[in-house]
Amino acid sequence: xxxxxxxxxxxxxxxxxxxxxxxxxxxxxxxxxxxxxxxxxxxxxxxxxxxxxxxxxxxxxxxxxxxxxxxxxxxxxxxxxxxxxxxxxxxxxxxxxxxxxxxxxxxxxxxxxxxxxxxxxxxxxxxxxxxxxxxxxxxxxxxxxxxxxxxxxxxxxxxxxxxxxxxxxxxxxxxxxxxxxxxxxxx
Amino acid sequence: xxxxxxxxxxxxxxxxxxxxxxxxxxxxxxxxxxxxxxxxxxxxxxxxxxxxxxxxxxxxxxxxxxxxxxxxxxxxxxxxxxxxxxxxxxxxxxxxxxxxxxxxxxxxxxxxxxxxxxxxxxxxxxxxxxxxxxxxxxxxxxxxxxxxxxxxxxxxxxxxxxxxxxxxxxxxxxxxxxxxxxxxxxxxxxxxxxxxxxxxxxxxxxxxxxxxxxxxxxxxxxxxxxxxxxxxxxxxxxxxxxxxxxxxxxxxxxxxxxxxxxxxxxxxxxxxxxxxxxxxxxxxxxxxxxxxxxxxxxxxxxxxxxxxxxxxxxxxxxxxxxxxxxxxxxxxxxxxxxxxxxxxxx
Numbered sequence: 001x002x003x004x005x006x007x008x009x010x011x012x013x014x015x016x017x018x019x020x021x022x023x024x025x026x027x028x029x030x031x032x033x034x035x036x037x038x039x040x041x042x043x044x045x046x047x048x049x050x051x052x053x054x055x056x057x058x059x060x061x062x063x064x065x066x067x068x069x070x071x072x073x074x075x076x077x078x079x080x081x082x083x084x085x086x087x088x089x090x091x092x093x094x095x096x097x098x099x100x101x102x103x104x105x106x107x108x109x110x111x112x113x114x115x116x117x118x119x120x121x122x123x124x125x126x127x128x129x130x131x132x133x134x135x136x137x138x139x140x141x142x143x144x145x146x147x148x149x150x151x152x153x154x155x156x157x158x159x160x161x162x163x164x165x166x167x168x169x170x171x172x173x174x175x176x177x178x179x180x181x182x183x184x185x186x187x
Numbered sequence: 188x189x190x191x192x193x194x195x196x197x198x199x200x201x202x203x204x205x206x207x208x209x210x211x212x213x214x215x216x217x218x219x220x221x222x223x224x225x226x227x228x229x230x231x232x233x234x235x236x237x238x239x240x241x242x243x244x245x246x247x248x249x250x251x252x253x254x255x256x257x258x259x260x261x262x263x264x265x266x267x268x269x270x271x272x273x274x275x276x277x278x279x280x281x282x283x284x285x286x287x288x289x290x291x292x293x294x295x296x297x298x299x300x301x302x303x304x305x306x307x308x309x310x311x312x313x314x315x316x317x318x319x320x321x322x323x324x325x326x327x328x329x330x331x332x333x334x335x336x337x338x339x340x341x342x343x344x345x346x347x348x349x350x351x352x353x354x355x356x357x358x359x360x361x362x363x364x365x366x367x368x369x370x371x372x373x374x375x376x377x378x379x380x381x382x383x384x385x386x387x388x389x390x391x392x393x394x395x396x397x398x399x400x401x402x403x404x405x406x407x408x409x410x411x412x413x414x415x416x417x418x419x420x421x422x423x424x425x426x427x428x429x430x431x432x433x434x435x436x437x438x439x440x441x442x443x444x445x446x447x448x449x450x451x452x453x454x455x456x457x458x459x460x461x462x463x464x465x466x467x468x469x470x471x472x473x474x475x476x477x478x479x480x481x482x483x484x485x486x487x488x489x490x491x492x493x494x495x496x497x498x499x500x501x502x503x504x505x506x507x508x509x510x511x512x513x514x515x516x517x518x519x520x521x522x523x524x525x526x527x528x529x530x531x532x533x
Binding site for chain 1: 236238239282283284285286288383384385386387388392395396398399400402403425427445452455480481508
Protein backbone atom coordinates (compact mmCIF):
# COMPACT_ATOMS: atom_id res chain seq x y z
CA UNK A 1 0.00 0.00 0.00
CA UNK A 2 1.55 3.30 -1.09
CA UNK A 3 1.42 6.10 1.47
CA UNK A 4 2.25 9.78 1.62
CA UNK A 5 3.70 11.57 4.65
CA UNK A 6 2.35 15.03 5.51
CA UNK A 7 5.61 16.62 4.34
CA UNK A 8 4.82 15.34 0.83
CA UNK A 9 1.39 17.00 0.83
CA UNK A 10 0.81 19.47 -1.99
CA UNK A 11 -2.10 20.64 -4.09
CA UNK A 12 -3.40 17.98 -6.44
CA UNK A 13 -2.03 15.04 -4.43
CA UNK A 14 -4.54 12.17 -4.37
CA UNK A 15 -5.13 10.45 -1.04
CA UNK A 16 -7.73 8.15 0.53
CA UNK A 17 -9.85 9.79 3.22
CA UNK A 18 -12.91 8.13 4.81
CA UNK A 19 -12.49 5.32 2.24
CA UNK A 20 -12.94 7.70 -0.70
CA UNK A 21 -10.33 9.15 -3.07
CA UNK A 22 -9.68 12.85 -2.47
CA UNK A 23 -7.56 15.52 -4.10
CA UNK A 24 -5.72 18.02 -1.86
CA UNK A 25 -6.70 21.63 -2.65
CA UNK A 26 -4.99 23.46 0.24
CA UNK A 27 -2.28 22.48 2.73
CA UNK A 28 -1.28 24.89 5.50
CA UNK A 29 1.33 24.19 8.15
CA UNK A 30 0.38 25.12 11.72
CA UNK A 31 3.43 25.16 13.98
CA UNK A 32 4.44 26.89 17.18
CA UNK A 33 8.11 27.96 16.87
CA UNK A 34 9.39 25.30 19.21
CA UNK A 35 6.49 22.89 19.08
CA UNK A 36 4.74 20.11 17.23
CA UNK A 37 3.75 20.86 13.63
CA UNK A 38 0.31 20.10 12.24
CA UNK A 39 -1.12 20.27 8.72
CA UNK A 40 -4.52 21.81 8.06
CA UNK A 41 -5.66 20.29 4.79
CA UNK A 42 -8.60 20.98 2.49
CA UNK A 43 -9.48 18.29 -0.01
CA UNK A 44 -12.13 17.51 -2.57
CA UNK A 45 -13.83 14.13 -2.51
CA UNK A 46 -13.41 12.97 -6.13
CA UNK A 47 -16.59 10.86 -6.03
CA UNK A 48 -19.00 13.39 -4.52
CA UNK A 49 -17.20 16.68 -5.25
CA UNK A 50 -17.66 17.68 -1.62
CA UNK A 51 -14.87 19.63 0.09
CA UNK A 52 -13.68 18.42 3.47
CA UNK A 53 -11.18 19.87 5.92
CA UNK A 54 -8.93 17.74 8.10
CA UNK A 55 -5.93 18.26 10.32
CA UNK A 56 -2.99 15.92 10.71
CA UNK A 57 -0.15 15.67 13.17
CA UNK A 58 2.92 16.19 10.97
CA UNK A 59 4.82 13.06 9.86
CA UNK A 60 1.51 11.19 9.92
CA UNK A 61 1.07 9.02 6.84
CA UNK A 62 -2.05 8.58 4.74
CA UNK A 63 -2.89 6.07 2.04
CA UNK A 64 -2.24 7.18 -1.52
CA UNK A 65 -5.16 6.97 -3.97
CA UNK A 66 -4.48 5.38 -7.33
CA UNK A 67 -6.30 7.99 -9.40
CA UNK A 68 -5.95 8.74 -13.13
CA UNK A 69 -7.60 11.19 -15.43
CA UNK A 70 -8.06 10.60 -19.15
CA UNK A 71 -9.94 11.97 -22.12
CA UNK A 72 -12.60 9.59 -23.40
CA UNK A 73 -15.26 9.73 -26.09
CA UNK A 74 -18.89 9.07 -25.14
CA UNK A 75 -20.34 6.18 -27.15
CA UNK A 76 -23.84 5.31 -25.88
CA UNK A 77 -25.94 4.45 -22.84
CA UNK A 78 -27.68 1.11 -22.39
CA UNK A 79 -29.93 2.56 -19.67
CA UNK A 80 -27.85 1.21 -16.81
CA UNK A 81 -24.33 2.11 -17.91
CA UNK A 82 -22.80 4.88 -19.98
CA UNK A 83 -20.08 3.61 -22.29
CA UNK A 84 -16.91 5.58 -23.11
CA UNK A 85 -13.85 4.84 -25.22
CA UNK A 86 -10.23 5.87 -24.94
CA UNK A 87 -9.65 7.20 -28.49
CA UNK A 88 -5.97 6.18 -28.49
CA UNK A 89 -6.15 2.62 -27.12
CA UNK A 90 -9.81 2.00 -28.15
CA UNK A 91 -10.30 0.52 -24.71
CA UNK A 92 -13.90 0.87 -23.49
CA UNK A 93 -15.14 1.83 -20.02
CA UNK A 94 -18.62 1.51 -18.49
CA UNK A 95 -19.59 4.18 -15.94
CA UNK A 96 -22.67 3.89 -13.72
CA UNK A 97 -25.24 6.63 -13.00
CA UNK A 98 -23.41 7.76 -9.84
CA UNK A 99 -20.16 8.33 -11.76
CA UNK A 100 -21.88 10.05 -14.69
CA UNK A 101 -24.12 12.21 -12.50
CA UNK A 102 -25.40 15.43 -14.10
CA UNK A 103 -23.09 14.95 -17.08
CA UNK A 104 -25.76 12.62 -18.52
CA UNK A 105 -27.94 15.70 -19.14
CA UNK A 106 -25.47 17.13 -21.65
CA UNK A 107 -24.04 14.28 -23.73
CA UNK A 108 -25.59 12.55 -26.71
CA UNK A 109 -22.57 10.78 -28.28
CA UNK A 110 -19.06 11.54 -29.57
CA UNK A 111 -18.34 14.27 -26.98
CA UNK A 112 -14.87 14.14 -25.45
CA UNK A 113 -15.25 13.96 -21.66
CA UNK A 114 -12.71 13.84 -18.84
CA UNK A 115 -13.00 10.58 -16.95
CA UNK A 116 -11.53 10.09 -13.46
CA UNK A 117 -10.52 6.52 -12.66
CA UNK A 118 -9.88 5.15 -9.18
CA UNK A 119 -8.22 1.74 -9.09
CA UNK A 120 -9.00 1.59 -12.83
CA UNK A 121 -12.78 2.09 -12.36
CA UNK A 122 -14.56 5.26 -13.52
CA UNK A 123 -15.71 7.38 -10.57
CA UNK A 124 -16.62 10.62 -12.30
CA UNK A 125 -17.19 11.96 -15.79
CA UNK A 126 -16.91 15.66 -16.60
CA UNK A 127 -18.73 16.92 -19.70
CA UNK A 128 -16.95 19.31 -22.07
CA UNK A 129 -17.45 22.92 -20.90
CA UNK A 130 -19.56 23.63 -24.00
CA UNK A 131 -21.81 21.23 -25.92
CA UNK A 132 -24.04 21.69 -28.98
CA UNK A 133 -27.52 20.20 -28.71
CA UNK A 134 -30.71 20.47 -30.82
CA UNK A 135 -34.03 21.69 -29.39
CA UNK A 136 -36.53 18.81 -29.28
CA UNK A 137 -39.48 20.81 -28.04
CA UNK A 138 -40.32 24.44 -27.30
CA UNK A 139 -43.42 26.62 -27.60
CA UNK A 140 -43.36 29.16 -30.44
CA UNK A 141 -42.36 32.64 -29.28
CA UNK A 142 -45.22 35.15 -29.27
CA UNK A 143 -45.12 37.56 -32.22
CA UNK A 144 -44.38 41.12 -31.18
CA UNK A 145 -43.02 40.13 -27.79
CA UNK A 146 -39.77 42.07 -27.77
CA UNK A 147 -39.22 42.33 -24.02
CA UNK A 148 -35.50 42.31 -23.37
CA UNK A 149 -34.21 39.15 -21.71
CA UNK A 150 -37.53 37.32 -21.88
CA UNK A 151 -37.07 33.53 -21.91
CA UNK A 152 -39.06 30.34 -22.32
CA UNK A 153 -38.26 26.72 -21.48
CA UNK A 154 -36.90 24.38 -24.15
CA UNK A 155 -36.32 20.62 -23.98
CA UNK A 156 -33.11 19.47 -25.64
CA UNK A 157 -32.50 16.23 -27.52
CA UNK A 158 -30.88 14.74 -24.39
CA UNK A 159 -34.08 15.40 -22.41
CA UNK A 160 -32.67 18.23 -20.28
CA UNK A 161 -34.45 21.57 -20.04
CA UNK A 162 -32.86 25.00 -20.47
CA UNK A 163 -34.15 28.56 -20.57
CA UNK A 164 -33.81 30.05 -24.07
CA UNK A 165 -34.66 33.39 -25.76
CA UNK A 166 -38.10 33.64 -27.36
CA UNK A 167 -36.78 33.49 -30.92
CA UNK A 168 -35.49 29.91 -30.59
CA UNK A 169 -37.40 27.31 -32.58
CA UNK A 170 -37.62 23.51 -32.48
CA UNK A 171 -34.71 21.98 -34.41
CA UNK A 172 -32.31 24.87 -33.68
CA UNK A 173 -28.89 23.72 -32.49
CA UNK A 174 -27.79 25.57 -29.32
CA UNK A 175 -24.47 26.07 -27.57
CA UNK A 176 -24.81 25.27 -23.84
CA UNK A 177 -22.38 25.92 -20.99
CA UNK A 178 -22.46 22.65 -19.01
CA UNK A 179 -20.92 24.22 -15.91
CA UNK A 180 -23.88 26.56 -15.42
CA UNK A 181 -26.47 24.69 -17.46
CA UNK A 182 -27.21 27.91 -19.38
CA UNK A 183 -27.89 28.75 -23.02
CA UNK A 184 -24.97 30.62 -24.64
CA UNK A 185 -25.94 31.13 -28.29
CA UNK A 186 -27.20 29.45 -31.43
CA UNK A 187 -24.48 27.13 -32.72
CA UNK B 188 7.47 30.36 -13.93
CA UNK B 189 5.76 33.45 -15.31
CA UNK B 190 7.69 35.95 -17.40
CA UNK B 191 8.28 38.45 -14.59
CA UNK B 192 9.02 35.70 -12.04
CA UNK B 193 12.57 37.02 -11.67
CA UNK B 194 11.27 40.08 -9.84
CA UNK B 195 11.17 40.49 -6.08
CA UNK B 196 7.97 39.32 -4.44
CA UNK B 197 8.31 42.18 -1.92
CA UNK B 198 7.27 45.65 -3.12
CA UNK B 199 9.82 48.48 -3.25
CA UNK B 200 8.01 50.11 -0.30
CA UNK B 201 8.45 47.00 1.82
CA UNK B 202 12.10 46.57 0.78
CA UNK B 203 12.61 50.15 1.95
CA UNK B 204 10.78 49.44 5.19
CA UNK B 205 13.06 46.41 5.75
CA UNK B 206 16.18 48.54 5.28
CA UNK B 207 14.80 51.11 7.72
CA UNK B 208 13.91 48.42 10.28
CA UNK B 209 17.45 46.95 10.15
CA UNK B 210 18.99 50.42 10.46
CA UNK B 211 16.85 51.25 13.48
CA UNK B 212 17.55 47.93 15.19
CA UNK B 213 21.29 48.53 14.83
CA UNK B 214 20.89 52.08 16.16
CA UNK B 215 18.91 50.75 19.14
CA UNK B 216 21.69 48.34 20.15
CA UNK B 217 24.47 50.78 19.34
CA UNK B 218 22.92 53.28 21.75
CA UNK B 219 22.84 50.63 24.50
CA UNK B 220 26.39 49.45 23.98
CA UNK B 221 25.32 46.01 22.73
CA UNK B 222 27.95 44.73 20.32
CA UNK B 223 27.10 43.29 16.91
CA UNK B 224 28.71 39.87 16.32
CA UNK B 225 28.80 37.29 13.56
CA UNK B 226 28.83 33.52 14.04
CA UNK B 227 28.89 30.70 11.46
CA UNK B 228 25.76 29.79 9.51
CA UNK B 229 27.42 26.51 8.53
CA UNK B 230 28.36 24.12 11.34
CA UNK B 231 29.53 20.55 11.95
CA UNK B 232 26.68 20.20 14.45
CA UNK B 233 22.95 19.86 13.86
CA UNK B 234 19.93 20.58 16.03
CA UNK B 235 18.71 18.05 18.58
CA UNK B 236 15.30 19.74 18.87
CA UNK B 237 12.75 17.11 17.79
CA UNK B 238 10.54 19.82 16.27
CA UNK B 239 13.23 21.35 14.08
CA UNK B 240 15.08 20.00 11.05
CA UNK B 241 18.59 21.12 10.08
CA UNK B 242 19.27 21.52 6.36
CA UNK B 243 22.30 19.50 5.43
CA UNK B 244 25.16 20.48 3.16
CA UNK B 245 28.64 19.10 2.51
CA UNK B 246 32.17 20.48 2.74
CA UNK B 247 34.55 18.19 0.82
CA UNK B 248 33.47 14.83 2.20
CA UNK B 249 32.25 16.13 5.53
CA UNK B 250 28.52 16.59 6.15
CA UNK B 251 27.68 19.97 7.66
CA UNK B 252 24.51 21.80 8.63
CA UNK B 253 22.96 25.25 8.25
CA UNK B 254 22.12 26.67 11.67
CA UNK B 255 18.53 26.65 12.91
CA UNK B 256 19.51 29.56 15.20
CA UNK B 257 22.84 31.18 16.20
CA UNK B 258 22.23 30.39 19.87
CA UNK B 259 25.08 27.95 20.66
CA UNK B 260 27.79 29.98 18.92
CA UNK B 261 26.61 33.24 20.50
CA UNK B 262 26.68 31.64 23.96
CA UNK B 263 30.25 30.48 23.26
CA UNK B 264 31.19 34.13 22.64
CA UNK B 265 29.32 35.14 25.77
CA UNK B 266 31.13 32.51 27.90
CA UNK B 267 34.47 33.88 26.75
CA UNK B 268 33.64 37.55 26.93
CA UNK B 269 30.60 38.24 29.17
CA UNK B 270 29.48 41.33 27.18
CA UNK B 271 26.00 42.09 25.80
CA UNK B 272 25.94 40.98 22.14
CA UNK B 273 23.48 40.87 19.27
CA UNK B 274 23.38 39.37 15.81
CA UNK B 275 21.20 39.74 12.73
CA UNK B 276 21.63 36.62 10.61
CA UNK B 277 19.88 34.04 8.49
CA UNK B 278 18.55 30.84 10.06
CA UNK B 279 17.36 27.76 8.17
CA UNK B 280 14.73 25.17 9.03
CA UNK B 281 13.79 22.17 6.96
CA UNK B 282 10.14 21.51 6.10
CA UNK B 283 8.91 24.96 7.22
CA UNK B 284 6.94 26.70 4.48
CA UNK B 285 3.64 28.57 4.60
CA UNK B 286 2.04 31.99 5.11
CA UNK B 287 4.27 32.61 8.16
CA UNK B 288 7.22 30.33 7.33
CA UNK B 289 10.09 30.41 4.84
CA UNK B 290 12.86 27.78 5.09
CA UNK B 291 15.47 30.60 5.15
CA UNK B 292 14.59 33.54 7.37
CA UNK B 293 16.17 36.50 9.14
CA UNK B 294 16.67 36.32 12.86
CA UNK B 295 17.66 38.94 15.40
CA UNK B 296 19.13 37.39 18.52
CA UNK B 297 20.61 39.13 21.54
CA UNK B 298 21.94 38.35 25.02
CA UNK B 299 22.12 40.54 28.09
CA UNK B 300 24.34 39.37 30.98
CA UNK B 301 22.68 39.72 34.41
CA UNK B 302 19.20 40.27 32.94
CA UNK B 303 16.34 38.06 34.07
CA UNK B 304 13.48 37.18 31.71
CA UNK B 305 11.36 40.16 32.85
CA UNK B 306 14.15 42.66 32.19
CA UNK B 307 14.76 41.30 28.71
CA UNK B 308 11.01 41.31 27.95
CA UNK B 309 11.01 45.01 28.90
CA UNK B 310 13.93 45.70 26.53
CA UNK B 311 12.23 43.77 23.72
CA UNK B 312 9.03 45.76 24.31
CA UNK B 313 11.03 48.97 24.05
CA UNK B 314 12.61 47.93 20.73
CA UNK B 315 9.29 46.84 19.26
CA UNK B 316 7.48 49.97 20.47
CA UNK B 317 10.04 52.20 18.74
CA UNK B 318 9.79 50.29 15.46
CA UNK B 319 6.00 50.21 15.61
CA UNK B 320 5.61 53.93 16.30
CA UNK B 321 7.98 54.74 13.47
CA UNK B 322 6.04 52.56 11.03
CA UNK B 323 2.78 54.19 12.17
CA UNK B 324 4.14 57.72 11.78
CA UNK B 325 5.39 56.92 8.27
CA UNK B 326 1.91 55.69 7.43
CA UNK B 327 0.45 58.91 8.84
CA UNK B 328 2.83 61.05 6.73
CA UNK B 329 1.60 59.42 3.55
CA UNK B 330 -1.97 60.56 4.22
CA UNK B 331 -3.14 63.70 2.47
CA UNK B 332 -4.46 65.94 5.24
CA UNK B 333 -6.09 68.36 2.81
CA UNK B 334 -8.73 65.75 2.05
CA UNK B 335 -9.22 64.07 5.38
CA UNK B 336 -10.19 65.18 8.83
CA UNK B 337 -8.60 62.19 10.56
CA UNK B 338 -6.60 63.69 13.38
CA UNK B 339 -2.97 62.64 13.52
CA UNK B 340 -3.36 61.54 17.10
CA UNK B 341 -5.57 58.56 16.21
CA UNK B 342 -2.89 57.20 13.88
CA UNK B 343 -0.06 57.44 16.35
CA UNK B 344 -1.41 54.59 18.45
CA UNK B 345 0.14 54.07 21.79
CA UNK B 346 1.56 50.57 21.73
CA UNK B 347 -0.30 48.15 23.97
CA UNK B 348 1.24 45.04 25.49
CA UNK B 349 -0.72 42.30 27.22
CA UNK B 350 1.21 39.94 29.43
CA UNK B 351 0.10 36.64 30.93
CA UNK B 352 1.52 33.30 32.00
CA UNK B 353 1.13 30.16 29.91
CA UNK B 354 -0.89 28.74 32.78
CA UNK B 355 -3.27 31.72 32.96
CA UNK B 356 -3.75 31.70 29.17
CA UNK B 357 -4.79 28.03 29.26
CA UNK B 358 -7.04 28.45 32.29
CA UNK B 359 -8.78 31.48 30.73
CA UNK B 360 -9.37 30.00 27.29
CA UNK B 361 -9.20 26.21 27.47
CA UNK B 362 -10.20 25.68 31.09
CA UNK B 363 -7.29 23.41 32.03
CA UNK B 364 -4.12 23.88 34.06
CA UNK B 365 -1.31 22.98 31.61
CA UNK B 366 1.12 22.09 34.42
CA UNK B 367 -1.23 19.41 35.77
CA UNK B 368 -3.20 18.30 32.70
CA UNK B 369 -3.10 14.88 31.05
CA UNK B 370 -3.48 14.03 27.35
CA UNK B 371 -6.96 12.68 28.13
CA UNK B 372 -8.00 16.02 29.69
CA UNK B 373 -6.64 17.87 26.66
CA UNK B 374 -8.67 15.57 24.41
CA UNK B 375 -11.81 16.34 26.43
CA UNK B 376 -11.01 20.06 26.30
CA UNK B 377 -10.60 19.89 22.51
CA UNK B 378 -13.96 18.10 22.25
CA UNK B 379 -15.81 20.52 24.52
CA UNK B 380 -14.32 23.51 22.66
CA UNK B 381 -15.41 21.98 19.32
CA UNK B 382 -12.01 21.87 17.69
CA UNK B 383 -10.91 19.19 15.28
CA UNK B 384 -8.74 16.35 16.62
CA UNK B 385 -5.82 15.92 14.21
CA UNK B 386 -5.34 12.55 12.61
CA UNK B 387 -2.34 10.93 14.30
CA UNK B 388 -2.82 12.71 17.63
CA UNK B 389 -3.88 10.08 20.16
CA UNK B 390 -4.27 9.67 23.89
CA UNK B 391 -0.90 7.94 24.11
CA UNK B 392 0.82 10.95 22.51
CA UNK B 393 2.98 13.31 24.52
CA UNK B 394 1.12 15.91 26.57
CA UNK B 395 3.17 18.61 24.82
CA UNK B 396 1.75 17.64 21.42
CA UNK B 397 -1.73 18.15 22.83
CA UNK B 398 -0.79 21.44 24.51
CA UNK B 399 0.69 22.66 21.19
CA UNK B 400 -2.55 21.80 19.42
CA UNK B 401 -4.71 23.61 22.00
CA UNK B 402 -2.24 26.52 21.95
CA UNK B 403 -2.49 27.02 18.17
CA UNK B 404 -6.26 26.41 17.95
CA UNK B 405 -7.61 28.11 21.07
CA UNK B 406 -5.08 30.03 23.15
CA UNK B 407 -3.27 32.06 20.47
CA UNK B 408 -6.46 32.88 18.49
CA UNK B 409 -7.85 34.40 21.72
CA UNK B 410 -5.01 36.95 21.91
CA UNK B 411 -6.25 40.47 21.13
CA UNK B 412 -5.88 41.58 17.50
CA UNK B 413 -3.66 44.56 16.73
CA UNK B 414 -1.88 44.27 20.04
CA UNK B 415 1.31 42.67 21.37
CA UNK B 416 1.02 39.82 23.87
CA UNK B 417 3.78 38.36 26.04
CA UNK B 418 3.30 34.82 27.30
CA UNK B 419 5.75 33.50 29.91
CA UNK B 420 6.53 30.62 32.33
CA UNK B 421 6.17 27.57 30.08
CA UNK B 422 5.73 23.93 31.17
CA UNK B 423 9.08 22.41 32.19
CA UNK B 424 8.71 19.84 29.40
CA UNK B 425 8.99 22.79 26.95
CA UNK B 426 12.00 24.36 28.67
CA UNK B 427 14.38 24.09 25.66
CA UNK B 428 17.39 26.14 26.90
CA UNK B 429 15.64 27.97 29.74
CA UNK B 430 16.23 27.81 33.47
CA UNK B 431 13.60 26.08 35.59
CA UNK B 432 12.35 27.81 38.72
CA UNK B 433 9.17 27.71 40.81
CA UNK B 434 6.26 30.08 40.18
CA UNK B 435 4.11 31.75 42.88
CA UNK B 436 2.17 28.49 43.40
CA UNK B 437 5.48 26.65 43.92
CA UNK B 438 5.04 24.80 40.62
CA UNK B 439 8.28 24.40 38.60
CA UNK B 440 8.11 26.36 35.32
CA UNK B 441 10.53 27.08 32.48
CA UNK B 442 11.69 30.72 32.45
CA UNK B 443 10.81 31.04 28.80
CA UNK B 444 8.72 33.74 27.11
CA UNK B 445 7.27 34.46 23.71
CA UNK B 446 5.98 37.63 22.07
CA UNK B 447 3.00 37.68 19.72
CA UNK B 448 1.26 40.35 17.69
CA UNK B 449 -2.32 39.19 17.35
CA UNK B 450 -1.81 35.55 16.40
CA UNK B 451 1.67 36.03 14.89
CA UNK B 452 4.50 34.56 16.94
CA UNK B 453 7.40 37.03 16.83
CA UNK B 454 9.98 36.15 19.45
CA UNK B 455 11.12 33.46 21.87
CA UNK B 456 13.37 34.15 24.84
CA UNK B 457 14.92 32.43 27.83
CA UNK B 458 16.45 33.19 31.16
CA UNK B 459 19.30 31.02 30.00
CA UNK B 460 20.25 27.68 31.51
CA UNK B 461 23.93 27.83 32.57
CA UNK B 462 24.33 24.29 33.93
CA UNK B 463 26.39 22.22 31.47
CA UNK B 464 25.34 18.81 32.81
CA UNK B 465 21.66 19.71 32.80
CA UNK B 466 22.04 21.04 29.22
CA UNK B 467 23.74 17.84 28.04
CA UNK B 468 20.99 15.72 29.62
CA UNK B 469 18.34 17.80 27.81
CA UNK B 470 20.12 17.33 24.47
CA UNK B 471 20.31 13.57 25.03
CA UNK B 472 16.63 13.47 25.95
CA UNK B 473 15.77 15.43 22.80
CA UNK B 474 17.78 12.99 20.70
CA UNK B 475 15.82 10.10 22.24
CA UNK B 476 12.62 11.86 21.23
CA UNK B 477 14.02 12.32 17.69
CA UNK B 478 14.82 8.63 17.40
CA UNK B 479 11.37 7.70 18.72
CA UNK B 480 9.81 9.95 16.07
CA UNK B 481 11.90 8.27 13.36
CA UNK B 482 14.18 11.30 12.82
CA UNK B 483 17.98 11.49 12.49
CA UNK B 484 19.88 11.85 15.73
CA UNK B 485 21.15 15.45 16.15
CA UNK B 486 24.89 16.06 16.49
CA UNK B 487 25.36 17.59 19.94
CA UNK B 488 27.59 20.69 19.81
CA UNK B 489 30.47 19.69 22.09
CA UNK B 490 32.01 23.16 21.94
CA UNK B 491 28.80 24.63 23.31
CA UNK B 492 28.76 22.16 26.22
CA UNK B 493 32.45 22.92 26.88
CA UNK B 494 31.68 26.65 26.90
CA UNK B 495 28.94 26.07 29.52
CA UNK B 496 31.43 24.07 31.62
CA UNK B 497 33.90 26.95 31.53
CA UNK B 498 31.12 29.25 32.73
CA UNK B 499 28.29 31.07 30.95
CA UNK B 500 27.39 34.28 32.81
CA UNK B 501 23.86 34.54 34.22
CA UNK B 502 21.99 36.04 31.29
CA UNK B 503 18.80 36.21 29.25
CA UNK B 504 18.55 35.96 25.50
CA UNK B 505 15.84 36.33 22.88
CA UNK B 506 15.40 35.54 19.19
CA UNK B 507 13.09 37.66 17.02
CA UNK B 508 11.84 36.60 13.59
CA UNK B 509 12.47 39.80 11.63
CA UNK B 510 10.45 38.75 8.58
CA UNK B 511 7.43 38.25 10.82
CA UNK B 512 8.09 41.55 12.60
CA UNK B 513 8.22 43.26 9.21
CA UNK B 514 4.90 41.59 8.30
CA UNK B 515 3.41 43.26 11.38
CA UNK B 516 5.00 46.66 10.71
CA UNK B 517 4.02 46.63 7.02
CA UNK B 518 0.65 44.92 7.63
CA UNK B 519 1.51 42.08 5.24
CA UNK B 520 -0.56 38.91 5.36
CA UNK B 521 1.99 36.53 3.81
CA UNK B 522 5.71 36.19 4.51
CA UNK B 523 6.36 36.22 0.74
CA UNK B 524 5.33 39.89 0.71
CA UNK B 525 8.27 40.86 2.93
CA UNK B 526 11.09 38.66 1.53
CA UNK B 527 12.72 39.68 -1.76
CA UNK B 528 13.11 36.15 -3.07
CA UNK B 529 11.24 33.61 -0.94
CA UNK B 530 11.55 29.86 -1.48
CA UNK B 531 10.21 29.15 -4.96
CA UNK B 532 11.98 32.26 -6.30
CA UNK B 533 15.26 31.72 -4.46
